[in-house]
Amino acid sequence: PRDLRELAQQTGIRIGTAVDVASLRDEADYRKVLNREFSHVTAENAMKWESVEPERGTYTWQDADAVVANALRHDQKIRGHNLVWHNQLPAWLTTGVENGTIGDAELRDILRDHIMTEARRYRGKIRAWDVVNEVVDDDGNLRQSIWLTHLGPGYIADAFRWAHRADPHAKLYLNDYNIEWNTAKIETTYTLIKDLKAQGVPIHGIGFQGHLGIQYDYPGDWPAVMRRFADLGLEVAVTEMDVRMVLPVTPEKLATQADYYRRALSGCLSVSACREFTVWGFTDRHSWVPGWFDGEGAACLFDENYAPKPAYQALLSVK
């Protein structure tokens, strides 16, 4: 294959990326690589609650709309990210809950309205929604959040039902990190989804974020974990792949990184339920990693100047 779009065609799996709206607007080089290489996109931040409703009742859809419009113009499918999360909530919401001006019954109405308003706005345009993001913690407990504390564990089933009502054709996902290898987290997630299915809750997929680092062993059981979830009748996706390293960059580290990317894609291709392989940003010029992991970086397929790295070539070599 000549590029990732062609690889996607040959493998039948869409290859996606997170999209940063500022770069989409301001940088021609960014747009060029984005639209040449990728056939699936996720808004990196633009569909999160704090972005779409910064003040209560005031919706700001411009950034999310820009991602959707660009995708439709370039034959890219879209992953909606996300409807329920514990992070990047607007201040009016978290403060209101904290100081008690938003009570529990009102909070439930607010969550329902948020989910239905956003899912309805993009109805028919979103292939898959991350309905709930990161709802299990690393110890294998349901994550502490305003949702769990004030609405109880039933908020998860509610969220899927509301999303399904708003956009009946979208595939509805649970999305999380470390479920590539963390057995406590995997077991809890598995039981949670099994119970949801038994109750007839409309959940259709599980997203493995895939935030890896070469200083850790490659999670070799990942394809087996994918298969286990697929056997529950779910579709599977890699939703936020990146492979960070402790800086400085060396040729050896880039080679290891390339191998991690290659193994991840070939793992996904070995599981028939795996439908999408999305990276969390494609260029080291715009990546969340340096800002979140001290001393780490260089996690993407292209360098700061949009030159393809060994990891990019490694993906092409998978087929």
Ligand code: XIL
């Ligand atoms: C990150 C974005 O990349 C950053 O720009 C933002 O400041 C914080 O969130 N898991 C997720 C994503 O589901 O939404 C996160 O995105 C990265 C971890």
